[in-house]
Amino acid sequence: MRAxxxxxxxxxxxxxxxxxxxxxxxxxxxADWENWSSERSEEKKARGLGPASIMLGNDPPLHTKYxxxxxxxxxxxxxxxxxxxxxxxxxxAVEACVDTGEIDFVEQFSQHVTTGLICExxxxxxxxxxxxxxNSILISEIYGKGLFWKEPHPEVEAIVTxxxxxxxxxxxxxxxxxxxxxxxxxxxxxxxxxxxxxxxAAMSMLLIAGGVETTANNIVHGLQELIRNPVQxxxxxxxxxxxxxxxxxxxxYRGTLRRQERVAKNDIEIDGVTIEAGDTVVLWNASACRxxxxxxxxxxxxxxxxxxxHVGYGNxxxxxxGNVLARAELRAIFGRxxxxxxxxxxxxxxxxxxxxxxxxxxxxxxxxxxxxx
Ligand code: HEM
Numbered sequence: 001m002r003a004x005x006x007x008x009x010x011x012x013x014x015x016x017x018x019x020x021x022x023x024x025x026x027x028x029x030x031a032d033w034e035n036w037s038s039e040r041s042e043e044k045k046a047r048g049l050g051p052a053s054i055m056l057g058n059d060p061p062l063h064t065k066y067x068x069x070x071x072x073x074x075x076x077x078x079x080x081x082x083x084x085x086x087x088x089x090x091x092x093a094v095e096a097c098v099d100t101g102e103i104d105f106v107e108q109f110s111q112h113v114t115t116g117l118i119c120e121x122x123x124x125x126x127x128x129x130x131x132x133x134x135n136s137i138l139i140s141e142i143y144g145k146g147l148f149w150k151e152p153h154p155e156v157e158a159i160v161t162x163x164x165x166x167x168x169x170x171x172x173x174x175x176x177x178x179x180x181x182x183x184x185x186x187x188x189x190x191x192x193x194x195x196x197x198x199x200x201a202a203m204s205m206l207l208i209a210g211g212v213e214t215t216a217n218n219i220v221h222g223l224q225e226l227i228r229n230p231v232q233x234x235x236x237x238x239x240x241x242x243x244x245x246x247x248x249x250x251x252x253y254r255g256t257l258r259r260q261e262r263v264a265k266n267d268i269e270i271d272g273v274t275i276e277a278g279d280t281v282v283l284w285n286a287s288a289c290r291x292x293x294x295x296x297x298x299x300x301x302x303x304x305x306x307x308x309x310h311v312g313y314g315n316x317x318x319x320x321x322g323n324v325l326a327r328a329e330l331r332a333i334f335g336r337x338x339x340x341x342x343x344x345x346x347x348x349x350x351x352x353x354x355x356x357x358x359x360x361x362x363x364x365x366x367x368x369x370x371x372x373x
Contacts, residue, residue, distance in 0.1 A: 255312030
């Protein structure tokens with residue numbers, strides 16, 4: 001599609017949708033919120049598909065208000081404060097997975113670290129992690145699913161309602177309890193700076209949805225690419241100073257969020273396609289990340305690629321607020337895997353990997369591996 005056209009109108013969808021594929025279109029459109037808005041249409045809000053998106057689903061000034069609450073908790077300095085927790089979680093995962101026979105890397109390694117970390121950051125007790133995990137699986141399965149529908153799917157909408165009730169309800173109660181603690185955290189900031197239960201639920205759900213599945217799946221797919229490219233894996237093992245460029249390439253090449261949505265603010269014609277104000281545009285950042293007109297050897301996974309400026313974490317005012325944290329997790333995990341293992345192999349041949357993606361997110365359900373010290 002990227003080579004064939006700039007803009008493509010999907011036929012017969014419930015909401016009018018036009019897709020874009022090229023880096024030269026997508027990067028500036030993501031940065032131009034005045035013409036390409038993140039504000040959800042009333043119809044979409046009513047259908048409520050996708051996780052509650054209080055920050056993702058707004059433009060300034062509301063977006064600015066919400067983002068200011070979270071930003072101080074995700075600066076490089078704040079993220080350094082999570083280093084000890086990340087190390088502990090990675091050590092636990094290594095202990096459970098290295099020299100222990102066949103393991104599921106999704107559950108026992110990447111989810112252990114990412115769900116554990118977000119729960120620690122949010123002060124969610126260990127006994128409630130099952131609820132968080134259960135709902136984040138559901139979110140990854142339904143996220144953005146309704147966009148290309150040609151008819152309604154009430155069963156999926158029922159799942160959205162279920163997640164909002166269980167996870168949203170839990171988080172409202174959790175945030176309420178944190179109001180009485182002295183320890184400053186992102187959750188206590190949400191608790192004290194937002195009033196309505198809807199805002200509190202949506203903001204904390206976004207943190208869980210944004211922080212768990214994205215990073216967890218980039219860890220899985222980063223490792224999968226290394227296993228599929230043994231020369232690259234060997235290169236990293238013999239030169240760990242390539243770690244930073246390697247984790248950047250993992251997000252360029254297999255970024256978990258494959259596309260972003262925006263709404264056209266004005267009527268415009270692009271490449272012969274008429275877009276009306278209110279139409280949804282889909283910006284395929286996964287395609288932009290491999291656009292040969294923007295990046296050389298774009299289909300090659302190259303752990304030494306530098307510079308490597310990509311839109312895997314988005315662009316503009318909504319650019320991933322957790323990118324420093326995600327990079328810290330990826331660096332800690334792959335750094336530790338290099339020292340803790342001498343080899344990693346797929347345990348069930350072609351049946352080792354099970355996909356659970358929905359086209360919007362690159363999601364793994366299972367990855368059966370054996371890791372040897
Ligand atoms: C490798 C891991 C990650 C990837 C690939 C990723 C990707 C993205 C992308 C592409 C966006 C932009 C969405 C848009 O423009 O519509 C985004 C936004 C966001 N991400 Fe991430 N993300 C990752 C990790 C994280 C983590 C660890 C957190 C939180 C702890 C997080 C929280 C968020 C939030 C809250 C937003 C919304 C920002 C806003 O609307 O201003 N993400 N992420």
